Amino acid sequence: MEKLKKIQFTKFYKKMNFLSLVLISLSLFILIFKGLNLGVDFKGGTLIEARTESTAISISDIRQSLLKMDLGDVTVKKFGKESDYLIKIEINNTNDTNFIKSLNNKLSSDLGSIINFRRVENVGPKVSGELLKAGLLAITFSLAAMLFYIWIRFEWQFSLGAIIALIHDVIITIGIFSILSFEINLSIVAAILTIVGYSMNDTVVIFDRIRENLKKYTTIPISEISNISTNETLSRTLITSITTLLALFSIFIFGGAILKGFSFAMIVGVIVGTYSSIFVATPILNYTNVNSKSVLKEEQEDKENF
Amino acid sequence: MLYFSKIKLFVIYFLIATLSLFSVANFIDNDDNFILSKKVNLGLDLQGGSYLLLEVDSKPIINQNLQQKLLKFRKYLQERNIEYQNLKIINSSIRFLIKEKDIETFEEFFLNKDNLINTYYDQYRSYEMDYSITNLNVIIEYTKFGLVELKKSTLSQSLEIVRKRIDEVGTNEPTIIQRGNNRILIELPGLKDPSRIKNLLGKTANLSFRLVSENETTFGSELLYFENNQDQLYISKRILLSGDNLINAKPALDNQTNQSVVNFTLDRVGSKKFGKATTKNVGRRLAIILDNKIISAPVIREPILGGSGQISGDFTFQSATDLSVLLKSGALPAPLTIVEERSVGPDLGEDSIKAGAISLAIGFFLVILFMLYKYRFLGIIADLALITNLLLLIGILTILEATLTLPGIAGIILTVGMAVDANVLIFERIKEELKIEKSTINAFDVGYKKAQSAVLDANVTTLISAVILFFLGSGPVKGFAVTLGIGIITTLFSAYFFARHLSSIYAMIKKDKQVIL
Numbered sequence: 001m002e003k004l005k006k007i008q009f010t011k012f013y014k015k016m017n018f019l020s021l022v023l024i025s026l027s028l029f030i031l032i033f034k035g036l037n038l039g040v041d042f043k044g045g046t047l048i049e050a051r052t053e054s055t056a057i058s059i060s061d062i063r064q065s066l067l068k069m070d071l072g073d074v075t076v077k078k079f080g081k082e083s084d085y086l087i088k089i090e091i092n093n094t095n096d097t098n099f100i101k102s103l104n105n106k107l108s109s110d111l112g113s114i115i116n117f118r119r120v121e122n123v124g125p126k127v128s129g130e131l132l133k134a135g136l137l138a139i140t141f142s143l144a145a146m147l148f149y150i151w152i153r154f155e156w157q158f159s160l161g162a163i164i165a166l167i168h169d170v171i172i173t174i175g176i177f178s179i180l181s182f183e184i185n186l187s188i189v190a191a192i193l194t195i196v197g198y199s200m201n202d203t204v205v206i207f208d209r210i211r212e213n214l215k216k217y218t219t220i221p222i223s224e225i226s227n228i229s230t231n232e233t234l235s236r237t238l239i240t241s242i243t244t245l246l247a248l249f250s251i252f253i254f255g256g257a258i259l260k261g262f263s264f265a266m267i268v269g270v271i272v273g274t275y276s277s278i279f280v281a282t283p284i285l286n287y288t289n290v291n292s293k294s295v296l297k298e299e300q301e302d303k304e305n306f
Numbered sequence: 307m308l309y310f311s312k313i314k315l316f317v318i319y320f321l322i323a324t325l326s327l328f329s330v331a332n333f334i335d336n337d338d339n340f341i342l343s344k345k346v347n348l349g350l351d352l353q354g355g356s357y358l359l360l361e362v363d364s365k366p367i368i369n370q371n372l373q374q375k376l377l378k379f380r381k382y383l384q385e386r387n388i389e390y391q392n393l394k395i396i397n398s399s400i401r402f403l404i405k406e407k408d409i410e411t412f413e414e415f416f417l418n419k420d421n422l423i424n425t426y427y428d429q430y431r432s433y434e435m436d437y438s439i440t441n442l443n444v445i446i447e448y449t450k451f452g453l454v455e456l457k458k459s460t461l462s463q464s465l466e467i468v469r470k471r472i473d474e475v476g477t478n479e480p481t482i483i484q485r486g487n488n489r490i491l492i493e494l495p496g497l498k499d500p501s502r503i504k505n506l507l508g509k510t511a512n513l514s515f516r517l518v519s520e521n522e523t524t525f526g527s528e529l530l531y532f533e534n535n536q537d538q539l540y541i542s543k544r545i546l547l548s549g550d551n552l553i554n555a556k557p558a559l560d561n562q563t564n565q566s567v568v569n570f571t572l573d574r575v576g577s578k579k580f581g582k583a584t585t586k587n588v589g590r591r592l593a594i595i596l597d598n599k600i601i602s603a604p605v606i607r608e609p610i611l612g613g614s615g616q617i618s619g620d621f622t623f624q625s626a627t628d629l630s631v632l633l634k635s636g637a638l639p640a641p642l643t644i645v646e647e648r649s650v651g652p653d654l655g656e657d658s659i660k661a662g663a664i665s666l667a668i669g670f671f672l673v674i675l676f677m678l679y680k681y682r683f684l685g686i687i688a689d690l691a692l693i694t695n696l697l698l699l700i701g702i703l704t705i706l707e708a709t710l711t712l713p714g715i716a717g718i719i720l721t722v723g724m725a726v727d728a729n730v731l732i733f734e735r736i737k738e739e740l741k742i743e744k745s746t747i748n749a750f751d752v753g754y755k756k757a758q759s760a761v762l763d764a765n766v767t768t769l770i771s772a773v774i775l776f777f778l779g780s781g782p783v784k785g786f787a788v789t790l791g792i793g794i795i796t797t798l799f800s801a802y803f804f805a806r807h808l809s810s811i812y813a814m815i816k817k818d819k820q821v822i823l
Contacts, residue, residue, distance in 0.1 A: 049654065097504035097644070118654040122647040127359065131780065138778035145770045153763060187713055190775055190783045194720070194790065197771030201764040205731065208760040236734045239680060240727040243673045247723025250669035251716055256661030258351075259716055266720070 009230045009278060010223050013286070016279035020168060027175020034178050039088075039185035040121055042135065044128035046089040046100075049119035050107075055083050057111055062087065065110040069103070080257035084118075092122050135189040139170065142193050146200050154207060155294060161284035162203050165276040169199045173269050187262040195269030198244070202237060202277040209233050210285060211295055218292040226282050234278075241274045308751050308810035318803045322694055325701025332704055346703050349711035350493060351782050352659050354652030356500035358492040359485065360468070360507060360642045367460050367640045368398055368448065375435070376400055378423045379446075388412060400446040409439060427451055457487055463639045465490055470635035471506045490642070498651045502628070510597050510641050511632040513549030515580070517542045518591035518603050530593075532600045533620070539600060541593050546583040551576025555633035557626035560618065566626040568617045570633060577613030585609035594619075596629070648781070662715035669719045670696070677726055681733055687812065688729040691805035695725050698796040699789065708792075711785030721793030727764065728801035732757040732809075750813040754806060761801065769794045 040047045050062075059076050062085060066074045072090030079086035093099040100120055108115045123131070143166055151159045170192055177184060209229040210222075217225065245267065252263035310318075331342040350357055372395050379400060383390050388411060393402040404412060416437055419426040425434040434452035438445050448456065461484060468490055469482050481493040492507075494500060519527035519540040526543045554571040572580055584592070584606050593603040594617050602619040621629070674692065678685040699718060703710065736753030743749040772791035779787055 097508040098501060100647075100649075101499070101501045116651065116653075117649075118651040120647065120649045122644075124643075124645040126361075127646045134778050134780070138774055141778070142771050142774045145774060146767060149766065149770060186780065186783050187786075190713060190779060190786050193771045193775050194768070197768035198724070200767035201727075204763040204767060205760045208763060212756075232738070233734075236727075236730050239730045239734075240724070243676055243726050243730075244720070244723035246672040246676060247669040247719045250665045250672060251719050254661060254665035254668055255716065255719075256658055256712075258658065258712060259661075259665075262713065262716060 007231060007234070008227060009282070010227050010286070013279065013283040016275075017283060020276075020280055023172050023175070024168060027171050027178070030175055030178045031171075034181075036174070036178055037181045037183050038132075039183040040092075040123045040128065041185045042128050042132040044123050044125040045092050046087075046123075047119075047121040048087040048089070048100075048103075048117050049079060050085045050087055051116045051118055052083045052085070052111070052113055053116070054113040057083075057113060059085065061111060062107070065107055068110070069106060084257070086257075092124050131186065135186070138189060139192055139196070142196050143167070143170075146196060150200070150204070150207075153204075154211065155290065157285055157288040157290045157294075158207050158211075160288060161281040162200060162207070164284060165203055165273075165281035166196055166199055168276050168280050169195055169269060169272045172272050173265060176268055177265065182261055182264065185261065187259075188265050191262050191265035191269065194266060195273055198270060199273030199276060202240070202273055203281040205236065206230060206233050206277055206282055207285075210282070210290075214290070214292045214295045218296075222290050223286050226286055230278055230282060237274060237277065241270055244270050308747065308754070308806070308813060310807055310810065315807065318807065321799075322698065322804065325705075326694075326697040327701070328704040329697045329700035332700065344704050344707055346700070347707055347709040348655070348659075349709045349714065349782055349785055350495060350648070350655075351650050351712045352655045352662075352710065353495055354498060354650050354655040355493065355495040356497045356503070356649040357647065357781065358494070358500060358504070358507075358644055359646035360490045360492065361645045362457075362461055362464050362488045362490070363641050363643060364457050364460055364488060367456065368453070369395065371456060372398065372400060375423065375446075382415070382423060386411060386415070398447065402444050404439070404442050404444050406442065409442075412444070413437075427455065430454075454487070460639045461488060461490070464642065467635050467638050468492070468507060468642070471631055472503060474631040474635060475503060475506065477503070489645070496652065498649060500647065500649055504644060504647075506628060506631060507642055508644070509632055510638045511549065511635070512597055512637045513552065513633060514545045514595045515547040515583075516545055516593050516595055517587060518593050520590075530595065530598060530600050537600075539593065539603060541595065541600070546592075547572075547576055547580050549633060549637055551579065552633055555630035557621075557623060557630050558616075559623075560616070563618075565618060566621040566623045567619075568621070568626050568630050568633070570615055570617065570630075572613045572615075574613070577611070580613070580615070581609060581611040585611075596632075601629075658712045659715075662712060662719075666715060666719050666722070670722050673722055673726060677729075683812070684729075684733050684809070687805050687808045688726055688733070690808065691729055691800040692722065692725055694804050695793075695796050695800040696722065698800060699793050702792050702796065703789065708788050709785055710789070711782035713782045714785030714789045717786040717789030717793065721790060721797065724768070725793065725797040725800070728761045728797055729805055731761050731764070732801065732805075736809075746817050747813050750809055754802075754809075758802075761798070765794050765798055 052062075059078065063074060063076045066076070066087065066089070074090070075088045077086050078084065100117065100122065104115060104117055143163065146166060147159055147163050150162045173192060173195060174184075177188070206229060209232055210225055213220075213225045213229050213232075214222070217228075220228075248263050248267050248270065251259050252267060255263060328342065328344065332345050376393065376395060380393060383393075388408040389405050391403040393400070395401075415421055416424055417433070426432075427434065430451040432449050432451040434449065434455065435446050436449045436452075437447075465482065465484060472480050472482060472492070472494075477494050478496045480495075481491070483491050485491040492503075494503065497503070519542050521540070524540065524542070527540045528543055529538050530541050531538055551572050552570055553573045553576075556569050558567055558569050559565070560567045588606050588608060591603045591605050594601045601617060604618065617629070670692075674689045677688045677692070681688060696718070699721065732754055735757040736750055739749040739753045739756075740746070743752065769791060772787045772794065775787035776784060776791060
């Protein structure tokens, strides 16, 4: 890591900020025009993870068979192993207590093979609306809580930098989900909240060092302080990202099909979050001209208040 | 930072030992030991089972209760010789016309805290119902609190009956709890196909015995379907006997026809009513009606006086059993609708546990190797802290008897990846200090001190996310929040107490030698 100490991060700020702006605009553009692939948790409907006994059945067989039953929009795709499928049906029919059973019977007899429904999720429109609301509320709430925390611990410039970095991370992660048409469900919301926590964690460590160095070297300008501090914490930033990514890739590869979306979102989030701590949050301190005086002054006020 | 008092050390290692014991006890079969028999609960997504969310539809209840209130009002108005006109229910309110002279009497009665029709709730300082009079038009409506109370009692009655029905079916340790003010949450571990339970809960189970009308022109009769939705009969609206009088019901096999039937027993009032009705109507057909569908309509051959009877129909033994369950548990006060259902088969749960365990093992192994590679000897300390952390985390989950879900396992793996961060922050700091500080002990001491604020800040942010997720998340996601949150606390503990102690020993040993990190 010794060689890395000399990186002039400030030199890249302009280029990286431009890149971020492009990524965010692209994400927003796609979000607006393509939208998100909301899962049954948030849209309502029926989700079935099915395993067929015979391997001779194809996706289109299942699809054709389901389309005959007049169930609205139907999607079928492979899920994990061979002969495992994920079926998504637009209607939820929670009132018909025999809906799932009759669906299974019809499908089994139509395809001439026993179909095992390994997992069924059936969400009515009222509940999905509430879950969506709760999810959005949770994300908003966590952003607000982070803002509040950082505002108590640091000066306002730091809050601004941190919160812009967080919004940057969330928008880009969701944007990537929109581009790839990956499904957004409850676990993705959990991933986004964790990303918010992680990205904040990463940013705070650099900020902590910047504040410390501002107090130590009162004559050095903030741009140089950012450079020194980012370099000093770089090795930690990278090591923690690597161990976290090791854990996440292990979930992504070995954790089964259900955790794929969650771990993918987290992997994207950790990478984007690490990047944003260095190239989004820290530059904002430069632009808002944080200096030793303001930090020391605030410190003084804090002491007097106690 | 490197000094530990004896008491502190004792507490630290005692905690670690106890929690490790609890976490190891999870994997040993020891149900006899009442302390160590605690185990982490597996969520429905890991052990398989069904989750149902039911909503009580309180609309019909409001009208039903207004109907009863209306009868009481009519009786009261007649008793007091208050003249009224057009007494009826419109838009969930009781309305009638009153004479000027009677207004005072009416108001006095209505606002009397001890009156029997309009209850006064002390806790809310509010009446059950409120009235307004404009141009002699009286409008009586439920107050906000009246509705709250009505919904509350409907929900608690429904909860009771749902519990009875599920208990009758005999599933394994069901969870049945109230959710919000109009929902019931049911968790049925191990149950893969909830259709039977859904069928049982989907029926209100209003039972009535009514006579079959002789012909369609008979006054006060209605056309009802049989259960097969094809045949129809004209049935008198007058209820001879309702399910309220039924005290027991059992499925049985009829000796003569070898068909499944349901035997029922009536209470004393019911027996009397039923005896009288059957005596008077020998030779006529008696329809047995459940939720407005005719089950059967046998001819009354002789008076039934013993207070017990038999319902025959087109039953299988299963459907006869289900009908007895419904009859025994009583009618729901309001229809229930299923608004959310999630079921996981036990085989998928097993697969998930396997996948979770494998990815945890691999992730753990990779992180441990990486730390050894990065920090050599201090890596061992970090790795020991990581192992301790995992034991503490599982130990706490065990003591709390928390529910472990698949996302919860992901939370544990993620904790493994992120937990080393605290030690990385500290070691990196020590490394920096070693460059300027001659004394190894001082470098370690200052390193720990200086890293503290960053470690704390960094972990608080993740903890905030976990707490928000815990309160706003649902089901399996809550499990993730629990493991992530507890993981942060155990991480701080293992880094700042356990690893710091090991580091202090290491620093003492190396105090005169050069340490390279």
